[in-house]
Amino acid sequence: MRFTDYFALALRSLRRSRLRSGLTISAIVVGATGLTIMLTFVTSVKNYVVNQFVQTGQIRQIQVAQTANLTYSANGNAGGFNPGGTGPQLTPALELKIGALPHVTRVAATLQTGQQVVQYLAFGGHQLVLNGLSAYEADGVIEPTLVAGRDLGPRDTTNVVLLSQDYADALGFKGSYAKLVGQTVVLHTTQGYTGVGATLPNVLPPQNQCGNGGGGGGGGGFSKVCGPTSGLPAANLAAVVVGVVNGSYQGQQTVYVPLPWAIGILNQAQPQNVHYQFGGGCGPGTPGFGQPGQGQPGQGQPGPGQPSGGGGCGPVGGPQILGPSAGPGQVLGGWRTDTPGQYLSNQGNYQSFLVSVDNTNNIARVANAITHFGVSAATGLDALNKQKQGANIVALVLGALGLVALGIAALGVMNTMVMSVLERTREIGVMRALGARGSTIRRLFTFEAAALGFFGGLFGVLIGYGIVLVAKPIIAKTVNTGSGLPNFSVPLWLVILVIGGTTLIGIVSGLIPARRAARLDPVEALRYE
Amino acid sequence: MQIELTGVTKIYELGGETFYALRDVNFSVDRGEFVAIMGPSGSGKSTLANIIGGLDRPDQGTVVVDGEHLAKMGDAELSRFRNKKIGFIFQAFNLKGDATALENVMLPLVFARMRPAERKARATECLGVVGLSDRLGHLPSQLSGGQRQRVAIARALATRPSIVIADEPTGNLDSARGEESITMLETLNAEGITVIVITHDPNVGRHARRTFEVHDGQLNEKPAA
Numbered sequence A: 001m002r003f004t005d006y007f008a009l010a011l012r013s014l015r016r017s018r019l020r021s022g023l024t025i026s027a028i029v030v031g032a033t034g035l036t037i038m039l040t041f042v043t044s045v046k047n048y049v050v051n052q053f054v055q056t057g058q059i060r061q062i063q064v065a066q067t068a069n070l071t072y073s074a075n076g077n078a079g080g081f082n083p084g085g086t087g088p089q090l091t092p093a094l095e096l097k098i099g100a101l102p103h104v105t106r107v108a109a110t111l112q113t114g115q116q117v118v119q120y121l122a123f124g125g126h127q128l129v130l131n132g133l134s135a136y137e138a139d140g141v142i143e144p145t146l147v148a149g150r151d152l153g154p155r156d157t158t159n160v161v162l163l164s165q166d167y168a169d170a171l172g173f174k175g176s177y178a179k180l181v182g183q184t185v186v187l188h189t190t191q192g193y194t195g196v197g198a199t200l201p202n203v204l205p206p207q208n209q210c211g212n213g214g215g216g217g218g219g220g221g222f223s224k225v226c227g228p229t230s231g232l233p234a235a236n237l238a239a240v241v242v243g244v245v246n247g248s249y250q251g252q253q254t255v256y257v258p259l260p261w262a263i264g265i266l267n268q269a270q271p272q273n274v275h276y277q278f279g280g281g282c283g284p285g286t287p288g289f290g291q292p293g294q295g296q297p298g299q300g301q302p303g304p305g306q307p308s309g310g311g312g313c314g315p316v317g318g319p320q321i322l323g324p325s326a327g328p329g330q331v332l333g334g335w336r337t338d339t340p341g342q343y344l345s346n347q348g349n350y351q352s353f354l355v356s357v358d359n360t361n362n363i364a365r366v367a368n369a370i371t372h373f374g375v376s377a378a379t380g381l382d383a384l385n386k387q388k389q390g391a392n393i394v395a396l397v398l399g400a401l402g403l404v405a406l407g408i409a410a411l412g413v414m415n416t417m418v419m420s421v422l423e424r425t426r427e428i429g430v431m432r433a434l435g436a437r438g439s440t441i442r443r444l445f446t447f448e449a450a451a452l453g454f455f456g457g458l459f460g461v462l463i464g465y466g467i468v469l470v471a472k473p474i475i476a477k478t479v480n481t482g483s484g485l486p487n488f489s490v491p492l493w494l495v496i497l498v499i500g501g502t503t504l505i506g507i508v509s510g511l512i513p514a515r516r517a518a519r520l521d522p523v524e525a526l527r528y529e
Numbered sequence B: 001m002q003i004e005l006t007g008v009t010k011i012y013e014l015g016g017e018t019f020y021a022l023r024d025v026n027f028s029v030d031r032g033e034f035v036a037i038m039g040p041s042g043s044g045k046s047t048l049a050n051i052i053g054g055l056d057r058p059d060q061g062t063v064v065v066d067g068e069h070l071a072k073m074g075d076a077e078l079s080r081f082r083n084k085k086i087g088f089i090f091q092a093f094n095l096k097g098d099a100t101a102l103e104n105v106m107l108p109l110v111f112a113r114m115r116p117a118e119r120k121a122r123a124t125e126c127l128g129v130v131g132l133s134d135r136l137g138h139l140p141s142q143l144s145g146g147q148r149q150r151v152a153i154a155r156a157l158a159t160r161p162s163i164v165i166a167d168e169p170t171g172n173l174d175s176a177r178g179e180e181s182i183t184m185l186e187t188l189n190a191e192g193i194t195v196i197v198i199t200h201d202p203n204v205g206r207h208a209r210r211t212f213e214v215h216d217g218q219l220n221e222k223p224a225a
Ligand SMILES: Nc1ncnc2c1ncn2[C@@H]1O[C@H](COP(=O)(O)OP(=O)(O)OP(=O)(O)O)[C@@H](O)[C@H]1O
Pocket: B012, B013, B014, B019, B021, B039, B040, B041, B042, B043, B044, B045, B046, B047, B048
């Protein structure tokens, strides 16, 4: 018998008992639909994760950090940028060494500033909270994905920023990110700022001003140690926005600056040889204390700090209190700033290196070489595999559920086929009399069972695809992550897998009934009522 | 001899007792003969017919058709034998209810792996022979009893067999329709096809050149009247 004849005959018998065939197919459809949706979801998320890794180059990157030990020891743990860090620090020298390793193309150092120095970002009428600055060496290793503008480049050393999408949105540029590019925003520092861009006076305010008003203290709760510069005003650092970073890239609320600038901002100049005049300032020490802190929280304007200054004249404040009658101080020795290297070294050096490797295949080797320097090296591949593993577990669990549904559907197919064979016993006898072999009968029923599975899978995939299509905009609406959303689509291999799988299930389920049909004695079959 | 049965015995074991459906049957038919097998109900006529047609196998004895021992054939070979050499006609017509007259007649040609266009032409031709050219697309349920039997005859002829075995072809028909069917078989016989008719209708038996009688599984030739 020809293939097409098997197919035509099988279809005919399915059509003859439409209701039963329909119900059997429906059971398969349920499983196939579930499987399609689940696998689509998981593979889309997986692809999305991989794409993110590939697009951002993370796939070929190694994250280097100082080995850390969380056990506190009074003198062992380095402070600064790497609290808890115990191993060798990420020094500029180490950066050079890593850069010299074979297969390493570039190394970028990163720093994350705290909230202490830069308080908020101002633009137009807006003042936006800053969770510190994310600083990196713009040598091409770290390239945030952008929605507008350009990445930081090696020539961007100071006074430029990349803003993440959330900041752009908050500044009123939602949807027109390109317009934000080229605008100048202001990074407003805390009071007493003496980093890069600050005007360093020759005369310091009386030191007892260090109470810092309600404002500075309110801004994040990091009341500055009452040093000689604490009474200096805050600075406004201008920064040109060169690009807007896609919200799905790293943190959603991040301001990126070039590493040299970040160090310049953090690295505070110290006045040398300050000579204070006594007798000024507080006067007769009125303990009335005025209004306690008129500065608005988060707005450490120098102005509001002043009125309550009288209140600061007590024995409060930092360790360097010289007395309630301290007057302005003369900076006799000028200002001294650490070199960036010194500063870094004092602070425990960089927080991380991002190492770019020439080829994915060399990642493990390079990572291994890096760990020989005594630092930790996490590859993008590791991170990716971890995420993929997560997706795999989800896929496994969901897939298992789908398979259970299909297993039940398989029993349905088997039942239907047993019924079909029983019902058509006489017909089987007639076909045998007309010259059908036992194997022909077997194949005929196998085809029938396969067709049940095939159509179940086909409709399942179609319905699953439809549901994915409908669900896509709904997911996009509810899970608003800016622009980063997996592209939910049913891949071809999944279509083939599901339809092939259900067809196979049909065949396997039909095996026993089909064999029974084939082994029927023709005479007995013909006699069957 | 075209058909030669020697010592054919068919036994059924029923509750420990052996029942002889056929007992030491010797039977031979020449090419182009028209023979009738008669006998009371349950005597073993159908069993004999099925054994001749290669649908059933005897427990003892040999069946030789056109010089070939059916016992030596496997399922595939025997199926092919039935397909090519034998045309079965049943009392109950046994048409496929969900298939048209044309499709029913094409079915043995499907098993013969004939090409679709060819088998359609052949089936149309066979339905023409039985006078149903205008009923090709009718389902069995849309045909009368006599027409159904004619479709069954056309189906038996489709592969151009040399032997037609009709088991009670008139059993479900009125006498006029039965007569029609027998006349049709006679026409086929006249064209050289060997016809074996099983019946207990003496009127049908009269058309045969030779008549056999089965009694309790034993076969005897009735002397010509
Ligand atoms: N599978 C079987 N098991 C037991 N006995 C059987 C079986 N098949 C047939 N028989 C018996 O064999 C005998 C012959 O049966 P067969 O069908 O050949 O009779 P028949 O002559 O064709 O009868 P009818 O004229 O009613 O069709 C019957 O008595 C029947 O009961």
